Amino acid sequence: MTKTAVQFRHNETDVAVFVDGAANLLAVLRDGIGDVAPKYGCGQGTCGVCTVLIDGEPHLSCLTLAESCQGRSVETAAGLKNGPELHPLQLAFMQHFAAQCGFCTPGMLMAAKALLDRNPAPTREDVAEAISGNICRCTGYEPIVNAILAAASHDDARRA
């Protein structure tokens, strides 16, 4: 079977992988380079748990042809931390108890990062819009929205 070489930047490291035709980015991240932060939730583009940033923009890795990432930059939740230092979003999610089962969290964090990178002072409506493609079955969204707002204001003590 023919495999294609793909090189891209993965959380600030250059990686090169051989992929099968039509392999999606999610499979390549998880099985190819062992980054299991993005999850499989539907393969349909309807749940958002596989959300990653490609060149800074949110994408659904399950619907992204791995080949199309050649030479681009892919960020996942595994790269959010700065060394041992948690990203403000991670701190806010902890302080607001914005995760229960934790399965949607990696995608939520990346959807939130895409928002805050572009809009550091979002409204509640902006936040709802930013995570509108990400399903959470546990929390009722409220703590997640509050956490993202808190991270934006860097007021990590703010409570829901």
Place this chain on the structure above:
Amino acid sequence: MAKHRGRGLASVNYPIGMNLGGDPSQALVHSNPSGKFTVSLSSIDLGQGLKSVTRQICAETLGVPVEDVYVDTADSDTGPHCMGSFASRGTHRVGNAVITAAKEARGVMMEAAAEELEVNAGDLEPDGKGNIQVRGAPHRSISIRDVAIAAQFKQGRTIAGRGIFLVPLSDVDPETGEMTPATCYAHACLVAEVEVDDETGEVRMVEMNSAYELGRALNPRLVEQQLVGGAWMGLSHALYETTEPYYPDRKHGPRDFNEYLMPGPGDICPHHIAVLERPAPDGPFGGKGPGEMCANPVLPAVANAIFNAVGVRIDELPITPEKILRAIKAQGGARPQRATR
């Protein structure tokens, strides 16, 4: 066009612990030689926070800081038997098993400390900060670390404990249904306020006020997670969810999260929650299980609020805009009920 507001109320109770009993859970607790404890379970954390709540239960029972306890779950080679995480049995059944195991470990720990301090174990108490002291004479104390080292390398004691909690299976009288279904009950009452569009049947949530009685809130933040998330699921059940939109017809079953409807972050409303605590005599530190029952009052409260707003009763879930609109048309228009007193 008109939008009508209405309020509805519902009150419920919920049986805690698997119906009829017969569902044991086991726990093992042991200390390493530096006085840090591990709880071994085969129970499951699906997000409800079982690891976290059993960790606090173990720390409280041992009298050590919660940081000194780690809960390891769900390895069938190391975790003893548990029926599983369902039927509101996690906190109640597993929690009680952890208490039993931790008590046994605590007993050995106290004996070991007594031997080191040359006093009666009965005169000792943990200070909750990692030391064991003579009751009334805090200056005479020993760190649990030193106790564990002594137990392991000097006294040859195992600071460990085993626990099981079993509510024996209840018989059911086939003729009358006489039975002992559960050992304790959680309670709730919820008031929902909605706004109904009488031209489209669309419902918008305005506010929810509720009171939940949970025995004891073992961890208020975890309780809050359950009650907030559970109420969202209740709302979702009430107005949106079905795998068969034309039940009992099998047609048009949803295949993805676009077709399977659940409220989005733009559909949620303020929810003010009060927590009441009437400890359950048989619950761990009086705790009941908030996880399952928290969604239940929302469904009828929302249905009753819709009636209060436009005067239609929708007795088939989910209460879709279509069902509301059909009912409004059938009765010749919205009939707002008198404002609830």
Place this chain on the structure above:
Amino acid sequence: MLEFRKDLFADERDENLKEIGKGTQRQDMLGHVTATSRFFDDHKVPGLLHLKVLRSPHHHARIRSIDISAAEHAPGVRRVIRGADVPVNLNTLLSLLDFGKDDEPSLAVGKVRYRGEPVVAVIADSEREAYEASARIKVDYEPLPAVFDVEEALKPGAPVVNEVYPKNTFEYYGKYDHQKIRYGDVEKAFATADHVLEQRYQMSPIEHAPTETNGSIAAPDTDGRYTVYTGTQALFFSLDTAAKILNLPSNKLHFVGGTVGGGFGGKVDTITEPLAILGAMLTGRPVRYVLNREEEMQFGPPRGAERIYIKDGVIKDGRIVARRVTSYFDSGAYTRLSSYAAVKCAAHIPGPYTIPNVHADVYCVFTNRTPSTAMRGFGVTGVDFALEVQMDKLAHLIGMDPAEFRILNAYRDGDMKAHRREAKNCALIECVQVAAERAKWPIREEFKRMSSRAGGGTAAAAQAPRAATPAPLQLPQRTSRPALPPAPGAPQPGMPPLSEEPALAAEPAPPRPPTTPMQHGVARFSSVFGTRRR
């Protein structure tokens, strides 16, 4: 968000606890936010094969023949599994508790009973190759008439869904087709009621929709054991079920899980583990079987729909004197856990209220749809919807405030429940009082003063028998308590209701002569305003 009412039941609580009651951070939260929490599918297993099942396109059909030859020779295929390859191809989940008969195969043999039922499993190098090979399997079906409605399924001549239960109902105690509650005499009590209201309610089938779908990975381990990474909600439940189906000693199986992407009841049924392990046994390779989202939504077990009929008798002053409930659980084609839900539902009736005459019949019915299973609030969520909407209708019918109506009828400590156990540790009244207060929902002083504890009594409780013996007819004690003053603004009893109430509402019964008050010592007596005497 959360306000604690420490003032209530304070005397029953020990507040000198160090760790309990603290909002301590979750042990797993750091793992969640750093995306390092390890779910079953996050375990890296080299040489992984993928399993997909071919599902029935029919709701109900006889299987004439299955031809797998083309699939067996399809690219990437390692093994094709049929029902005959499953060591013990018949099981029921609760057989572990000795409850119910084995009624469900892992892979259908002879007949399919719902659309989406697994018929053949294909194991291949990739999911795509497994899908493509499945498309080459030829199954010859003879469609059979199907039944989808729980009441249709009970009629004579209805198609038999599952031959293990030829009456399309689960069998209780080897003799009954439903679970009963019998307490007092509802028929006589209906005759004493001012209003009788009978209503029909329908719950919908609901998907658990965890963001992580059902799945597992089974890998051959050293010493002839199998390691199974799984998203099950019940580790030993799944291990013992797999051991039974595969006829393996349980110590050959090592299940690893415990961190699960949501369950809500949808990950108890052990639908992927047995086939994944069997695949590993037959190929000697690790096998991954994960439901895709469409399978999870349509063929993963839902919360079953329930159809519920409630008939209540109520007195003008607000006391409910009789409640009859008939409930039908839609179990789908197999039992799974619905038989248990029916018993739990029966035990829950009549809800958190003291009603002297209760009659319940709860059926677990088989239909040609995806087998249903447990979900958050199992056996109760649906009937609570029905009971609490019914309570609202009753309050409306007699012109009483819904909150006060519930407080009046709420169970108190010491009341007798329909399943013949004394109520204790009650707190419904306090919940209603606090919720009403927060919602600025006015209730009258006497109702604010009521309590779940002894002394907060109500006449409704008075008729409950103490002993767990079959209760005699309980007549409402009209003379035992003053009728409640009507709520300000509320219609007087007997006034026509403010909006259409269902036609089933009976004419107000004619006033009947007061019955003799109970004697002290015969039964507990209490009044709304007085304290309960014994």
Place this chain on the structure above:
Amino acid sequence: MPITVRTFATLGDAATALAAERDARFLAGGTLVMRAVNEGDTVSTIVRSTDQGLVQVRPAGARIEIGAGVTMARILADRELAFLHPAARAVGGPAIRSMATVGGNLLAPTPYGDFATALLALDATVSIQNGYARRDMPLEDFFAARGRNASGLVASVFLARPAAGALRFRKIARVRPKGIAVLTIAALLPIAGGRIAGARVAYGAMGPTPLRVRAVERALEGRVLDEAGIAGAVAAASDGTLPASDAIASDWYRREILPVHLRRLLLGIAA
């Protein structure tokens, strides 16, 4: 069989390769094709193109040409295309919008296709690459043919910029802020001398493809946008619609609320 991916520098080569193979699919944003691939549908070859024309937005005389590969996110980032922003924002969540393309939306099955509904109201023209030939056709004809002789490859759409505020768009969904359509209405309402002149109204999710509703357009012609002026249009709202019953809503419900939402749109009342 593993799917082969073939990438071409020009749209002509891509269209030719596509026509040569029955189970070949053209991949743009991936939201339709990759889902089909993930769910095991029969796909033999994925055809891609790096043709720059696909991803450009450029003036074409009095009109604007938008490449079929232009994403919703790209449109939302373009101030010049502000009149299309409500329709682009109606598509999916942010991640979907950075993938979903204009061309893909023209092919999205009902009840999807919100953006295409707006294009229909704008009287857009579709440019189709057939082999090495290009032909343009009105979007309405494109939809009429969709699913039947759907040969060729959508290369771009041409449209004229409407007068400021002339295009009104509304999507009705069960889930907020994101949900698929119960129905979608796009209305181009040019005003001359206070009266409607040359209205074009299109619906999404009211038929197998986005529909143009001439009866409503006629009823609006020369009218004033007030209760009396729109009465005829509201009465004719459902004429010629063929809504489906699906997991979101029944055909009955779609027909029932269509006039309500058309009226609210025309009068500028919130949904």
